[in-house]
Structures are given as C-alpha cells and as structure tokens.
Amino acid sequence: MTYHKLHIVVLIPAICLITNIYSQDFKAGKFGKGLFNLKAKDSSWTMKIGMRFQSLATNSWNASNGISNSESSMLIRRSRLKFDGYALTPKLKYKVELGLSDRDLSAASAFTSNSPGYIFDAVVKWNFSKNFVLWFGQTKLPGNRERVISSGDMQMVDRSLLNSRFTIDRDIGFQLRHHFYISEIFLVKEIFSLAQGEGRNITTGNLGGYQYTGRIELFPFGDFAKKGDYKGSDLSFEKHQKLSFAFGYDFNNNAVKNRSNQGSYMTNDVGFFQTNIGTVFIDAMYKYKGFSFMGEYAQRTADDPFAKNSDGTLTGDVVQVGNGLNLQTGYLLTKKIEISARYTNISLDKSITNKGAENQYTLGLSKYISGHKLKIQTDVSYTDIGFKTNQLLWRVQLDIHF
Incomplete structure (x- = not known):
C-alpha cells in the first residue's frame, strides 16, 4: 500500500468515527454550511467539518492557422x-484544509520529503x-486578490494567467492583521506577513532568507456584505456601491525559486542560486x-x-520577471445566471526569459444553483501567445460544497 493510499485509509475512518460518536448529539446543518458542526x-471548542470537489472537463485546440489538434480531458480538479x-x-x-x-497532491519532491502535499492550510488565528x-501556521500569503479568493468562490472556472505567473500562494509563518475606520464608513485593513519563503509543506528547512509581505486595503464605501471583497460575483446584490482598493509588496530575501516562493528551485554547482x-x-x-x-x-x-x-557561468535558470494585468467583470442576469468576461496580459521580460507577451480573452457563463456551494460554470478562452502556438480552450466544471 502506497504512502498516499495509507493516509486516506486512515483519514476517512477517523472522520467516520468522529461522526458516529456524536451522531446522537447533533444534526447536520444547512446545505453548504458544513457536513457536521x-x-x-461546555462550549470550550467547536469544529465544522466540510467537504468540496470540482469535476472538470476541458477541450483545447491549436488556433494559429485555423482550428486543429483537438485534445480533451476530464478530471477531479480539486x-x-x-x-x-x-x-x-x-x-x-483555527482552520485546516x-x-x-491528484492535482492537489502534486507537490511531492525532495524538499517535502517526497511526500504528497496533503496540507493546504493549518493555521491558528x-x-x-x-x-x-x-x-x-501555513496558509495563503496576502498577495494578489484573485489568489486569496477561494477556488470554490471563483467567478470563472479557474483563475487567470496573472495568478499562475505571479502568485505567492501559501507559505508558513506569521501574519499580523489589523483594521480601523477613518470615518463612519471608510474602512482600512492592514496585513503584515513574515514567512519562510519557499512555499507550502517544505520540510528541508529554510534554504534562502525570509519572505516579507505587506498589504493595505481601502474601503471608502464601507465593508462588503458576506466578505464579498474576496468572492467572485456579486451574489449578495450589494444595495450600495462597494469598492476595495489595495496595494501590496512582497520581498523574498535570497530567494532560491524562480517565482519568489513558487516555481522551480535554481540549483547550481554549490547548491542553490540566491537572489532578492x-x-x-x-x-x-x-x-x-x-x-x-x-x-x-x-x-x-x-x-x-x-x-x-x-x-559566474550561467546555469540556464532565470527568474520570471515582468508584469501582468488582469481585468474581469460579470453581471448577474438573474440571481442564478451570470455572464462574465476577462482580459489578461502577461509581459515577461523577453531579454531575460526569452518569452514574448501573452494575451488571453475569456467569456464565461455560470449557473448558481445554490450560490457558490453548488454551481455549474463554463468558459471559453483564446490565448494569443507570442512565442508559441495560439490556443483555444473550452471548459465546463461542476462545483459542490457541503
């Protein structure tokens, strides 16, 4: 029995045991509010147990000279x-996720003791x-907004190219969060983070320096309903205009990966190449x-x-430097149906990365059966890639949360 399967065999019976012990003392809550609460x-602790998954089907085509080379796949995305x-x-x-x-567990490497990446979040607040x-503990760093939005609360099937190129994702460390009001409604939120700087589930220690992240968020019209500033779509139908504007900066001292705390390790003849x-x-x-x-x-x-x-000789590895822009909008035709659109531009430094600009255009349609807790989403994307074949991509995904 593999290490992966052994953990699942142990985990599932443990959850069943907990539910059996308490089965006479509680009832399951409303759909989408957790399997068990x-x-x-003596009210000294609480625990909500939830589960979710996404079933995804995709089809892609080369699109530089007509439509050709169709490829399709179906998988459990999360x-x-x-x-x-x-x-x-x-x-x-506390929160544990x-x-x-298989996509969730694809982080196994020598730096995680060759173990699957079961743990996404394990944090105390x-x-x-x-x-x-x-x-x-380990959780998402206060980087780009789209990454902090849960994969279960997205407006489209998946996040944009900006996130895949520039996110700083999860790491382990400390975060200090604070908020205050400038006026009766003008809200300000501040976050400072100190992290190890090599991503999630690292067990080999800190190879470079530490990672420092600061973020400030301004809410001139007050806070959003139901934490809507970190959810895709306006499912709360805000009665008054709500705006959150944020600025953040992340500094990874002596980073050893080519995308800050993400991407590939930059190895050399003495171990690892380090740069700020x-x-x-x-x-x-x-x-x-x-x-x-x-x-x-x-x-x-x-x-x-x-x-x-x-x-001083080059190893061939380079830091993925450059910039990205993502613009995304949506409108709910009814409380259940939404149309959305997205434009993303990725411009890595060509003289360094040897890659040209990418432009992606996406149209989406969502059916919210029970908000983000049960929904079907589909989108189609055309990606104009300057350094390789252009692509056309169609996706459809079912998302369910208990």
Missing part, C-alpha cells in the same frame, strides 16, 4: 476536506487585542446590484535574474 458540551472552529475561546480560531485529488489578529525578488500587487474589487469588476496588476523584479554557478 460539533460543539463541546477535492478538499475542511475543518475550522475555535479552541477554548472564540478569540482563538486537506487536499485529496488569535484575536489578542481589539482589532489585532495574529495568525501562525520583489513583487508589487495593485488590485481593486467593485460590486453593485449584481455587477462586479475586479482589476489586478502585478510586477516582479529581481536583483540578479540570471542564476549562476560559483565561477
């Missing part, structure tokens, strides 16, 4: 178990003083009466983008 008799609640006091919250699909909350990598994020979210707009800009720079050996 547990609470200690499959997750989620646990959250509080321990001892509601001021001490585990991945089970301590509200230690008024508007201050301290996070510790900085990433700027500017984004906005606007919602009003079923209309939504999200815009993002990202720019990555590096002190020395060319990985070198100890004698």
Whole structure:
C-alpha cells in the first residue's frame, strides 16, 4: 500500500468515527454550511467539518492557422476536506484544509520529503487585542486578490494567467492583521506577513532568507456584505456601491525559486542560486446590484535574474520577471445566471526569459444553483501567445460544497 493510499485509509475512518460518536448529539446543518458542526458540551471548542470537489472537463485546440489538434480531458480538479472552529475561546480560531485529488497532491519532491502535499492550510488565528489578529501556521500569503479568493468562490472556472505567473500562494509563518475606520464608513485593513519563503509543506528547512509581505486595503464605501471583497460575483446584490482598493509588496530575501516562493528551485554547482525578488500587487474589487469588476496588476523584479554557478557561468535558470494585468467583470442576469468576461496580459521580460507577451480573452457563463456551494460554470478562452502556438480552450466544471 502506497504512502498516499495509507493516509486516506486512515483519514476517512477517523472522520467516520468522529461522526458516529456524536451522531446522537447533533444534526447536520444547512446545505453548504458544513457536513457536521460539533460543539463541546461546555462550549470550550467547536469544529465544522466540510467537504468540496470540482469535476472538470476541458477541450483545447491549436488556433494559429485555423482550428486543429483537438485534445480533451476530464478530471477531479480539486477535492478538499475542511475543518475550522475555535479552541477554548472564540478569540482563538483555527482552520485546516486537506487536499485529496491528484492535482492537489502534486507537490511531492525532495524538499517535502517526497511526500504528497496533503496540507493546504493549518493555521491558528488569535484575536489578542481589539482589532489585532495574529495568525501562525501555513496558509495563503496576502498577495494578489484573485489568489486569496477561494477556488470554490471563483467567478470563472479557474483563475487567470496573472495568478499562475505571479502568485505567492501559501507559505508558513506569521501574519499580523489589523483594521480601523477613518470615518463612519471608510474602512482600512492592514496585513503584515513574515514567512519562510519557499512555499507550502517544505520540510528541508529554510534554504534562502525570509519572505516579507505587506498589504493595505481601502474601503471608502464601507465593508462588503458576506466578505464579498474576496468572492467572485456579486451574489449578495450589494444595495450600495462597494469598492476595495489595495496595494501590496512582497520581498523574498535570497530567494532560491524562480517565482519568489513558487516555481522551480535554481540549483547550481554549490547548491542553490540566491537572489532578492520583489513583487508589487495593485488590485481593486467593485460590486453593485449584481455587477462586479475586479482589476489586478502585478510586477516582479529581481536583483540578479540570471542564476549562476560559483565561477559566474550561467546555469540556464532565470527568474520570471515582468508584469501582468488582469481585468474581469460579470453581471448577474438573474440571481442564478451570470455572464462574465476577462482580459489578461502577461509581459515577461523577453531579454531575460526569452518569452514574448501573452494575451488571453475569456467569456464565461455560470449557473448558481445554490450560490457558490453548488454551481455549474463554463468558459471559453483564446490565448494569443507570442512565442508559441495560439490556443483555444473550452471548459465546463461542476462545483459542490457541503
């Protein structure tokens, strides 16, 4: 029995045991609010157990000279178990998210002790003083907005090319979060993060320096309903205009990967090539009466983008420096049906990466059966790629959350 299968065999019976123990003490909650909601008799802890998965079908074609070379696939894109609640006091919250699909578990390498990447989130959140909350553990860093939006709350089938090229995703470390009001409705949120800087589930230690991330968010018209600033689509049908404008900067000191804490390790004759990598994020979210707009800009720079050996010769690895722009909008024709559109431009530095610009145009259609908890989404994308064959992509996905 493989390491992967052994963990699943152990995990599933453990969950069944928990539910059997408490089966006479509680009833399952409303659809989309968790499979089970547990609470200690003395209210000293709570746990919500949830599950979700996405079934995806795709078809792609070469599109440089007509439509040719059709390729199709079907897969479980994501499959997750989620646990959250509080321990001892509601001021001490926690979240655990585990991945089970093959795509979720594709992070095995020598740097993760050749183990599948089961753990996505394992974080504790301590509200230690008024508007201050301290996070510790592994979770998403406060980078680009689109990445922080859950994969289950997206407006389209999947995230944009900007996210795949510039995201800083998850890492382990500390985050300090705070918010305050400038006026009666003008809200400001601040986040500072200190992380290891090599991505999630790393067990080999810190090969480079640390990663520092700061982000500030401005809400001139007040906060969004139901955390809508980090959800795709205006399913809350905001009665008043809501806007969040944010600026962030990430600095990875002596980074050893070619996309900050993401991408491939830059190895050389003495171990790893190290360089300082900085990433700027500017984004906005606007919602009003079923209309939504999200815009993002990202720019990555590096002190020395060319990985070198100890004698100065090039290894062939380069930091993926450049910038990206993503503009996305949607409108709910009814409370259940939404049309959406997206334009993404990726411009990596051609003199460094030897890659030209990419432009992607996407049209989407979503049917929300029960909000983001049960939905069917489809989209079609045309990607104009300057350095290889243009592509046409069609996708359809079923998303269900318990």
